[in-house]
Structure formats: structure tokens, C-alpha cells
Amino acid sequence: MAPPPQDRSQVHSQLCQHIGFLYPEADAEELAETVLMVFDGFEPQVPLPLHELWSERDCLLITYGDSVIDNDTVPLETLQQFLDQYVKDSVSAVHVLPFCPYSSDDGFAVIDYTKVNPQLGGWTQISQISQRYRLMADIVINHCSSQSQWFQNFCKGVDPGATFFMEANVGDDLSEVVRPRASPLLRPTETADGLKHVWCTFSHDQVDLDFRNPDVLLEFLKIIRLYLQQGVSVFRLDAVGFLWKQPGTSCMHLRQTHEVIKLIRTVTDAFAPGTLLITETNVPNHENLTYFGNRNEAHVIYNFSLAPLLIHSLLTGKTEYLKRWIMSMPPAPVGCTYLNFTASHDGIGMRPAEGLLSDEEQLQLVETVRRFGGRVSTRRTADGGERVYELNVSLFDAMQGTVEGNDQWQVERFLCSQTVMMGLEGIPAFYIHSLLATANDQAGVAKTQHNRSINRHKWSWSELQEQLGDDASVHSRVFRELTRRMQIRSRNEAFHPNATQFTLQPREPFFAFWRQSTDRSQSIFCVHNMTAGVQELRLSDLNLISTDSWYDAISGQQFDDRTSEIELQPYQSLWITNR
Template sequence: MVSPSSQDDSNVRSQLCQHLRFLYPEANAEELADSVIAIFDDFQPQIPLPLNQLWSEQDCLLITYGDSIVDGDVAPLETLDQFLSQHLQGAVSAVHVLPFCPFSSDDGFAVIDYAQVNSKLGDWSQISSISDRYRLMADIVINHCSSQSQWFQNYCDGVEPGATYFMEASAGDDLSAVVRPRASPLLRPTKTANGLKHVWCTFSHDQVDLDFRNPQVLLEFLKIVRLYLQQGVSIFRLDAIGFLWKESGTSCIHLPQTHEVVRLIRTVTDSFAPGTLLITETNVPNHENLTYFGNRNEAHVIYNFSLAPLLVHALLTGKTEYLKRWMMSMPPAPVGCTYLNFTASHDGIGMRPAEGLLSDEEQLQLVETVRSFGGKVSTRRTEGGGERVYELNVALFDALQGTVAGTDQWQVERFLCSQTVMMGLEGIPAFYIHSLLATGNDLDGVAATDQNRSINRHKWGWSDLQEHLGDDRSVHAQVFRELTRRMQLRRRHAPFHPNATQFTLQLSEPFFAYWRQSTDRSQSIFCVYNMTNQVQELRLSDLNLISTDVWYDAISGLRFDEQTSVLELTPYQSLWITNR
């Protein structure tokens, strides 16, 4: 530890005042800054890591609910820890445990009490146990909280804390341009001690939006950040952050004040807990998502939301043009920033990030194909009052059970290809637990909850899972073993550093390919993927391999000699052609 100098303390206070004056021009910024500093008064700044050491090719993230695996009366967080120890050592470096607090709906995203661990999952000691061995990522569900929270009960009763914590709307407010991810009514009539009020609910009427125009709400969430840091959390996912600040007459998404709140949280974590990472969850069109890097002063990491719909589209159609076009348009992440690459999540495959990248016809074909494979579709309300597809709800393994022509025998190969593409891209790869386990659509879960998203939120019994993973004939074992093998392979190759050079290769239509080069330029990897269910010929001369180097495929171990000129790639085969 290094004690902060008075100069450092003065600089932090000055930065906080700058943020706070912008957010709360009528308030006393100096007093608010002192309140922020007081929250972290016993957090001693450490010497921060250089920007090029925040992550490496060794990093890979697992996304899971605390109870994705259950074992009778054993605390699910303890079972998760056991699964990590037995099956994922040497494969993942970080774990995102989805909301683990007491909640009332949305599988954790309607938080009742941010300061507690849901007793059905375990307790803080089990959260800390995971953080002892992995970088731990936790959600700050910052836009809204549960209508069953004490804050909201206090709001209804007219007492603090809570009486002034929630976003209200009045009859004169212009809400015509509000962008939302749901088709439900925006406002919820609520009886309070001060009469009937209409509270803002971006997501559902059980998830009531907080009013960050009140600085006390900001201070409450900084206390939550402080608590989570104490418990070992080192990556914070700012959930639904784009909707945070609302103003009548605007779209109420990505407002300047929202970006300023992110910058303030970044200043706080950089100052009091260097090495802590911020990731913003903004399931929106690509150009909007990129703004959350800010000027390298907002998110360290942003989700690569467009990857999932474009990659699934390419694998279902065999067309790579849209995926290539997007790849070529993506800027390298700024220094000290990177992307989080993922192909599946607890929600679904977001379609908003495909807007402007896939035509309406291509999107419709994708939707109908996924539906034919048992998937569901969720919609959102548009500005004109209509509805549009918001996300595809489907287990990714089942989404890839065939092509637009129907099911075929290449499901496993197609799925492995999807994950291998994601693994090789610029950024940090993130695997949803049900992708690693090749879990299929949970239609029973959908029937039980009447929620489309339950289709990809299956709960495995620990003994049942162990039996499957121990059975060589099980598709779950086959996919899991090959994916973890490739995850471990990836860690050995410097060109897979999240910020290593990436260049899209212009091969023929059946192929999607890109070149990665290590930051010291000593190693190259040509990543080539057959995106079709047909055998395809690849001419190595098209890759311009340096003739003085020895080249081989890191995945299969196949070595190429001077006589090798043409390779036959089987359906959905992946190659990582490297010189080291």
C-alpha cells in the first residue's frame, strides 16, 4: 500500500467536484465531494497497474447465476465454487456471478436489498471465497430497484431514505421520444402518503427507476460499490446504465449526465481501488455502445453486443459479408480499454445491436429460423408506438442446430465454430455457463415462469451434471471438453492478447478469417473458419504466410510443409494457423 499524498487527495477532490458541478449545478459540489471521499475514507490507494497489464491472453470470463448448478441443501454458491475447482481451473480467470442479492423478479435484476446476499444462494463468505481465486464481477443494478425494497416502501410512506429516490412523471411531461427495451406501459400509478404518483418503470412495474437527479441516490450506490470492493469484487457491471438519467422531451437514453455518472464512478474506483474494472451494459446499436469508452475515462470494457446476432446469422446462412463488414468497421479499442466478446447470455441474443448492420429481411429470416428451432422472441416499444423485435430468447446450442434450410448433423461442429470465432477476436472472451455445457432450450422453465428468458436459464442438478460430464457419449461432455481445451490453448498464444493487432482477411464467401499479431510482433495467428455445412478448399497462398517460418494449426496440431498448398476444411472447421 502507498499512502495518498495531500496533492493526490486534492486532485481527487478536484475531479469529483468537476463531475458533481455538472450533475448537480444547484448543489454544493465541495460538500458532495467530501461525502464521496468519506465513503472511501479507509481505502488506501495502491500503485495502479500499467494500462498494458490490466488484462492479457490469460483472461477468460465465465458468466453464471449463483444457482445455475444446484445440489440439494448445499448452498448453490458453494456448489459453483466446487464446479470451478473441479472443471475450470486453468480455463477461466474471472467469474461473473449474476445478481446475487435478494430480489422479487427478473431473476435477480429487481433488487430488494443491495447489501445482502440472497440466503437461497449462500452468504458473503462464499462470494469472497470465489473472489480469492478469480477476478469477481458483480452487477450494480443501478437504474432501478424492486418495488418490494425498503427504499420503495419508504417512498410510498413518504419517509427517508427513499421518499425522494424514485423517478416520477407528471401529466405535462413529454415522453413521446422515450426509448425503451420493453412493450409494457412506462408509468406505474402508485398510491403514496403524498397522493397518487406515477413512477417511471423502464423495464417492469416491479422494477422502479431511481432518480439520480437526487445526489443522495448517487451516494447510496457509491456505498454499495464500497461494500462490494470489501467483499472482493474487482469488476463492476453497470446494468442498464444507458437509461440512468431522464429528462422530459428527450429519448432518456445516453444523456450527457449518464456519461458523467460513469465518469464519476470511474474516478472513484481509479482513485480508491486502482485495478478495478468498469463494464457498461448497453444493449443498443453499435455506434451508441462505442460511446461508453468515452475519452478513455468511462468504461474500461464494453460488451461487443453486435457479435452475437451477426455471428449466428453467418452460421445459419453461410453468408459472411455482414460479419466481415462489421469487423472492418470496428475501431481498435483505445489504450487501456477493450471489448468483452460473448455470444450468449442470461438474457438472449439482442437484436438492437444488429440494427443498421443486417437488413430487415435478413433479421426476419434470422428470427424465423430461431423460432423454428424452438426459440422465442421478445419485443420492445418503438418511438411511434409500434413494436419491434428486441431479442431472441434461445439457448445458443439449440439456435445452431441447423441452418436456414433446417436441422442437420452439424450442430456440435457449428456450435464449436461459433465459440472459437469468439475466442480469437480482439477483446476478452466471455462464456455463458449454458454455452460451455451445451445446454438446450429449457421449455419447461418457460412454461413454469411464463417468461421467455427462462429458456436459457436452466438449473442443472450437480449429480446429473457430473454424470453427463463423465460420459464420453454425452454431447455436454464432448462440447465442454473441447471448448475448455481450446480455452487453454488460447492462453498460450500472445496474439490473443485482448489488445493485440487484428486485421480482417478478405477470403472467399465461405470463410470468415482474421489475422492477430502479438504486441511484440514476434508471433502471428491466422484464424480461419469455414462458416458452411460443406467442405471448402483453402489455398494457403491466400494467407501470404512468411515462407521462412514454420506454420501449424494450433487447434489440430497439423503442421504445414512446403508441399501443402491447399487445405480441405470440413464443415465448420476452425484453424488457428501460427508460426510459434
Template sequence: MPARRISRSAMPIRDPQTNLNTTSNVSHPTIVAMDPSENDDSAVHSQLCQHLRFLYPNADTERLADQVIAIFDDFNSQTPLPLHQLWSQEDCLLITYGDSIIDRDTVPLETLQQFLTEHLKDSVSAVHVLPFCPFSSDDGFAVIDYNEVNPKLGDWSQISQISQRYRLMADIVINHVSSQSQWFQNYCAGVEPGASYFMEANVGDDLSAVVRPRASPLLRPTETASGLKHVWCTFSHDQIDLDFRNPQVLMEFLKIIRLYLQNGVSIFRLDAVGFLWKEPGTNCMHLPQTHEVVKLIRTLTDAFAPGTWLITETNVPNHENLTYFGNRNEAHVIYNFSLAPLLVHALLTGKTEYLKRWMMSMPPAPVGCTYLNFTASHDGIGMRPAEGLLSDEEQLQLVETVGRFGGRISTRRTADGGQRVYELNVALFDALKGTIDGEDEWQVERFLCSQTVMMGLEGIPAFYIHSLLATANDQAGVEATQHNRSINRHKWDWQELQQRLGDESSVHHQVFGELTRRMQLRRRHAPFHPNATQFTLQLSDAFFAFWRQSTDRSQSIFCVHNMTNTTQELRLSDLNLISTDAWYDAISGRRFDEQTTVLEVTPYQSLWITNR
């Protein structure tokens, strides 16, 4: 067996009788009324003071810590869950907008619940409902009011209902707010709350090193009661960056987290958190204060809502992304951003070298941490995480190929004033309709292979709803909004979707049915625990393969994927299967006997070869 990763097989498995994430009976952090006579928050208070002293060295940190504790004054400090109970192989996440499926007779959040109940109750354990607050742009990421649910989607009761059956993941859009928010209106008027909440800069400040995900001007001139100001806009001029150097901004977001906990949210996605703290003259990315804010939030959720997961959204090169595990005291989960561009590249070119090289360089997640594996999202396929992994020529080839399949690109501005590709905007199903040589007949098989790779890897798989549904590029959506990202944000009519899923000849039926079958298979196999041992296998260049072993060492699964459009031969002897065990492919059900020495692996076929 190739020796790459340090085994964690001594780590105990979660007792299935106390599984916290089964779809039938999800257990969430319990909110308990606090009895001051029975509860001592001194340890939490002391830890908060350390965080706050680092962030605000000139402030009265004792008073600030008291203010934080008061926000959670009706929560009891509780014992954090054992690290091995945070997740299991049964965990699988759905990513969706609240209105990705619409029915004219029902509010969208109720339609979403109906879809989950009828089609996914045995397949997913968690649901990420993308921003559900009132907003002014960016499909929810320019929040007007964090305390309200967008009435076009539903209300807090529907949010809470979803959380009763599934772990509910929500966005904390923490870097910026809408220009239409009351905070920003107050800023312009010079009144609190808001007058001191936003990041300002002077036109002459040295901002040349600031990392941007957009090509628009960084500063927005704004007339205020105090005259003309220039406010910081990392993303767009409708998304105004907050100034966390003011501790009251932090307090506002802690109140939002408390509200979300009370409504059933148990997974927090800290959106664009890497940009949070700004210091002119720096690149304003991943500054030490940003990491300290994440640590502070982690301290609070561990103390008052144990079992809550923090996920940091940092669409950046891999080495930067990994820093958000901290010393196991920041994010529980980080996105595996490099997976999507490398996997798409491998499937379009038939070359696995870049994917294998990245896989072999990835460290095992620290105990109590894991990766969130995804291949598509509401944003597109980020290309920054491929920097340093794919050459410029390989990236250009990827861009050109996806462009031929109807995809588009978004760019970012570099420090030298130039532009680079920031993301590919495309529906993943259409991105895989062919190879660098053009379209072919293997689109469904190639797409299923991409999702099966994701399901097998160390970490928790996350399916974007339009991947599950094999949704094509929404070119009409792009024309309507004039935004490239709309290409992968289609809104399905509920009746039409039901018809497509029920039609056996429909590609949507075929893909959805097979993916959910494999999702359910995955849940039954302990080697797919998010922290189970993983080794990269060195087979022929046509194969991307890895070995997973359950944490008690009783079961192995060899995940083998033909990444080409030609049939390949696989010698079982190359896998070093233990001869005393009976082996079979969990996906096809095919069993292997002593006479089986060579397998014919068809284009884009995936195998889960296991001994149990």
C-alpha cells in the same frame, strides 16, 4: 496483408511474472487503511468536484465531494496500474447465476465453487456471478437489498471465497430497484431514505421519444402519503427507476460499490446504465449526465481500487455502445453486442458479408480499454445491436429460423407506438442446430465454430455457462415462469451434470471438453492478447478469417473459420505466410510443409494457423 487497422505493436506486453489475472493467484485491488497524515486526496477531491458540478450545478459540490471521500475513508488513494497490465490473453470470463448448478446438500455458491475447482480452474480467470442479492423478479434484476446476499444462494463469505481465486464480477443494478425494497416502501410512506429517490412524471409529460426495451406502460400509478404519483418504470412495474438528479441516490450506490470492493469484487457491471438519467422531452438514453456518472465512478475506482474494471451494459446499436469508452475515462470494457446476432446469422445462412463488414468497421479499442466478446447470455441474443447492420429481411429470416429451432422472441415498443424484435430467446446450442434450410448433422461443429470465433477476436471472451455445457432450450422453464428468458436459464442438478460431463458419449462432455481445451490453448498464445493487432482477411465468402499479431510482433495467428456446411478449399498462399517460419494449426496440431498448398477445411472447422 489487408490494411485495415492501426498497429499497436509498439505497446509493451505484460510481464508474465507480474500477471495479475492467472487463475492460480489472482491479485485484486488492495484495500489499505488510510492514514490522513500520509495521504493527500486533494487531486481526487478536485476531480470529483468537476464531476459533481456538472451533475448538480446548483448544489454545494465541495460538500458533496467531501461526502464521497468519506464513503471511501478507509481506502488509500493509490497509483493506477499501467494500462498494459490490466489484462492478457490468459483472461477468460465465465457468466453464471449463483444457482445455475444446484445440489440439495450444498448451498448453490459452494456448488459453483466446486464446479469451478473441478472443471474450470485452468480455463477461466474471472467469474461473473449474476445478481446475487435478494430480489422480487427478473431473476435478480429487481433488487430488494443490495447489502445482502440472497440466503438461498449463500452469504458474503462464499462470494469472497470465489474472489480469492478468480476475478469476481458483480452487477450494480443501477437504474432501478424492486418495488419491495425498503427505499420504495419509504417512498410510498413519504419518509427518507427513499421519499425523494424515485423518478416521477406527470401523465401529460411528453414521453413519446423515450427509448424502451419493453412494451409495458412506462408509468406506474402509485398511492403515496402525498397522494397518487406516477413513477417511472423502464423495465417492469416491479422495477422502479431511481432519480439520480438527487445526489443522495448517487451516494447510496457509491456505498454499495465500497461494500462490494470489500468483499472481493474487482469487476463492476453497470447494468442498464444507458437509461440512468432522465429528462422528459428527450429519449432519456445516454444523456451527458449518464456518461458523467460513469466517469465519476471511474475516477473513484482508479483512485481507491486500481485494477478494478468497469463494464457498461448498453444493449444498443453499435455506434451508441462505443461512446462508453469516453475519452478513455469511462468504461474499461464494453460488451461487443453486435457479435452475437451477426455471428448467428452467418452460421445459419453461410453468408459472411455482414460479419465481415461489421468487423472491418470496428475501431481498435483505445489503449487501456477493450471489448468483452460474448455470443450468449442470461438475456438472449439482442437484436437492437443488429439494427443498421442486418436488413429487416435478414433479421426476419433469423427470427423465423431460430423459431423453428424452439426459440422465442421478446419485443420492444418504438416511438411511433409499434413494436420491434428486441431479442431472441433461445439456448445458443439449439439456435445452431441447423441452418435456414432446417436441422442437420452439424450442430456440434457449428456451435464449436461460434465459440472459437469469439475466442480469437480482439477483446476478452466471456462464456455463458449454458454455452459451455451445451444446454438445450428449457421449454419447461418457460412454461413454469411464463417468461421467455427462462428458456436459457436452466438449473442443472449437480449430480446429473457430473454424470453428463463424465459420459464420453454425451454431447455435454464433447462440447465442454473441446471448448475448455481450446480455452487453454488460447491462453498460451500471445496474439490473443485483448489489445493485440487484428486485421480482417478477405478470403472466399465461405470463410470468416482474421489475423492477430502479438504486441512484440514475434507471433502471428491466422484465425480461419469455414462458416458453411460444405468442405471448402483454403490455399495457404492466400494467407501470405512468411516462408522462413514453420507454420502449424494450433487446434489440430497439424504442421504444414512446403508441399502443403491447399487445405480441405471441413464444415464449420476452425484453424489457428501460427508460427509459434
């Protein structure tokens, strides 16, 4: 039986606890009441049972609003056509990357959070997508554009905005501050009150907001309310780990940052049950895991370490690093899960591989990706040096070969990468350019002079339809096989995001793990040949129960002799199941 809904007094009490920690000098009772007023018209509801938050049928597509364009239609309508025509039977949720007016970083320097970029469409198109798919939207919460009205007001010394931005003194101890960029942290800015130095974690066009001011928090709660009204049901808290700043610290993952997330969780759980929070924290694995909190922060966290480790394994044929990592991953707490992805609008983050891959292994990965047309972005370290921050490359092109060079197994290697991702504990997420086997966009890099443009291609709708309609096209071949496997996955309860997972230890070069449905009625042995050679698998290594009938859900092959050896072709994957 589901617990009864809270009343507003219970929500008020919870808010007072959050506020008392975040703003000890504020009147917690009054500020909590102000937060409740933001959600005036929303009433506390019955919480959604945990088993209804997600299922094996869930799969996410990540896309920009204008990843597919048609001169005769606004991009969000073209996106809707693509979704309904090609992926409606394969994905349940869509992450439309920042769709607000912006000034840089392809949407992550937001000018106005309350509007949809008119070049994409309007709220009508956003709401239409949300009616057919679970819609995920970004809350770019750490910073906003220097062209925003808030920042213009900051410069003028008027509200709203006069006290919205993080300032620092030149003499402050900022030596430990963690940065994802090599640009100067502080931006000198002339204001009505004289020269000020504002904090810019990412770029000088992306000015950091000051959440020490509760008015900033209230503004973002108003944005969340607006998005809920427009049908958004999944919120991606972008770069949230940087949120709270305190000179003399790393300014990463501070306790106040976690408390802000808890406060947001309190209001969304109360007023919009079923709403999911996803924290975007591209950091080493042990830091990332803290964002589950005590099941009171993120419902979902990105599995950032998967991409670099999986790519390393497929390019080298070595599985020990991938196995070691997956064995160390704890099952997600009840009511929580992982978001598994191998590519996104950003590059392949290398920070999550720190401590997992040696410097030599990382360097080999960098050199290999460069040979396949990729690029590399760096970050500034506390001692003034630089380290690799991310690899910028189309994932499909990253699979052109191995550390030995190019070969003929690009499609098979790529399909293997996506099949591994689909089988793991958590919800799989496909970047649109992985689904479409899009190549490196070197022309985009030349145009923007930004490395990340290499994986942000804009498809012509007519050209895409032509490619997907051509059975000989590599785009069609990859797309059809991926969506086929996605649909197979959705029919197997052992792929529930919280189904049991256990790492297997077959001989090299196999990577294998076992999934079992929550009711224990179904088992699936996920086995992957991580090399360009034909490999012999001993079925006896899997300990298949003799009373069950086993077959490969991907190919349909039956396994009547559980002691035999079978051949796996280069990069072949098996989903061996008992039903």
C-alpha cells in the same frame, strides 16, 4: 515507471468537476467531501500499469449463483465446487449474476443491495470465489424492486427513499423515450402525498431511481465500497444507458449518464486500482462505443453486435455482414477492450443488429430460431409500434441447423461459433449454458411464463457430474473441446485482448482475421469454414511468411507447403500460427 498515487486533494478536485456538471445547484466542494467520506479508510494508490489490466490468459464465465444446484449444499458453494473441479484451468474470472434478494427478473429487481440472497449463500461464499477468481458483480443501477425498503419509504414519504425515484406527470412529453419493453412506462402509485406516476423502464416491479438526487448516487457509492470489501473487482453497470431521464428526450445516453460513469471511474481508479468497469448497453454499435469515453469511462464494453451477426453467418453461410461489421470496429483505445460473448442470461439482442442486418435478414433469423424451439421478445418503438428486441434461445439449440433446416452439424457449428469469439480482439466470455451445451429449457418457460427462462436452466450437480464424466455425452464432448481450445488460447500472446487485428478477405464462405502479438513476435491466422460443406482453402491467400514454420494450434497440423490447398471440414476452424 508507474505514475505516483494521487493524494486525496487531487481526487477531491476531480470529483468537484463531475459534481459541478451533474449537480450545478449543489455545493460541489461539500458534496465531493461527502463522497470521499464514503471511502474513508481507503487511501489513493498507485495506478495499475495498463498492460497489467488483462492478458491472453483472461477468460470469463457468466453464471447465476444457482445455475448448478445440490440439495445438500448452498448453491454458491456448489458453484465453487464446479469452478474448482472443472474450469479452474480455463477461466480467470467469474461473473456471478445478481446475488442479492430480489422480487422478479431473476435477480434484476433488487430488494436489498447490501445482502446476499440467503437461498444462494452469504458474503462468505462470495468472498471465497473472489479469492480464487477475478469476481464480477452487477450494480443494478437504473432501478430497484418495488418491494425494496427504499420504495416502501417513498410510498410513505419517509427517508431514505422519499425522493429516490423518478416521477413524471401524465402530460410530460415522453414520446421519444426509448424502451426495451412494451409495458406502460408510468406506474400510478398511491403515496402519503397522493397519487404519483413513477417511471418504470423495464417492468412495474422495477422502479427507476432518480439520479438527479445526489443522495441516490451516494447510496450506490456505498454499495460499491461494500462490494470492494467483499472481493469484487469487476463492476457490471446494468442498463446504465437509461440512467438519467429528461422528458422531451430519448432518455438514453444523456451526458449526465456518462458523467456518473466518469465519477465512479474516478473513485475506483483512485481507491481500488485494477478494478474494472463494464457498461451493459444493449444498443446499436455506434452508441455502445461511446461508453469508452475518452478512456475515462468503461474499461470494457460488451461487443453486443457479435452475437446476432455471428449467428446469422452460421445459419446462412454468408459472411459479408460479419466481415463488414468487424472491419468497421475500431481497435479499443489504450487501457480499454471489448467483452466478446455470444450468449448470456438474456436473449440474443437484435437492437445491435439494426443498421447492420436488413429487416428481411432479421426476419429470416427470427423464423429460423423459432423453428429450433426459440422464442422472440419485442420492444415498443417511439411511434407506438413494436420491433424484435431479442431472440430467446439456447445458443446450442440455435445451432441445430441452418436456414435450410436441421442437419447433423450442430456440435461442429456450435464449436465454430465459440472459436470465432475466442479469437477476436477482446476478452472472451462464456455463458455457463454454452460451456455445457445446455438445450432449450421449455419446462422453465412453462413454469415462469417468461421467454428468457429458456436459457436459464438449473443443472442438478449430480446429473451434471454424470454428464461431464460420460465421454459419449454431447455435454461432455462440447465442454472438453471448448476448455481445450480455451487453454490453447491462453498460451498464445497473439490472443492478448489488445493484440493487433486485421480482417482478411479469402473467398466465400471463409471468415478469417489475423492477430499479431503486441511485441510482433507471433502471428495467428484465424480461419473458419462457415458452412456445412467441405471447402478448399488456398494457403497462398494468407500470405504466410516463408521464413517461418506454420501449424494449426487447434489440430497440430503442419503447413510446410505454403502454396498448397487444404480441405476444411464443415465448420472447421484453424489457428495457423508461427510459434
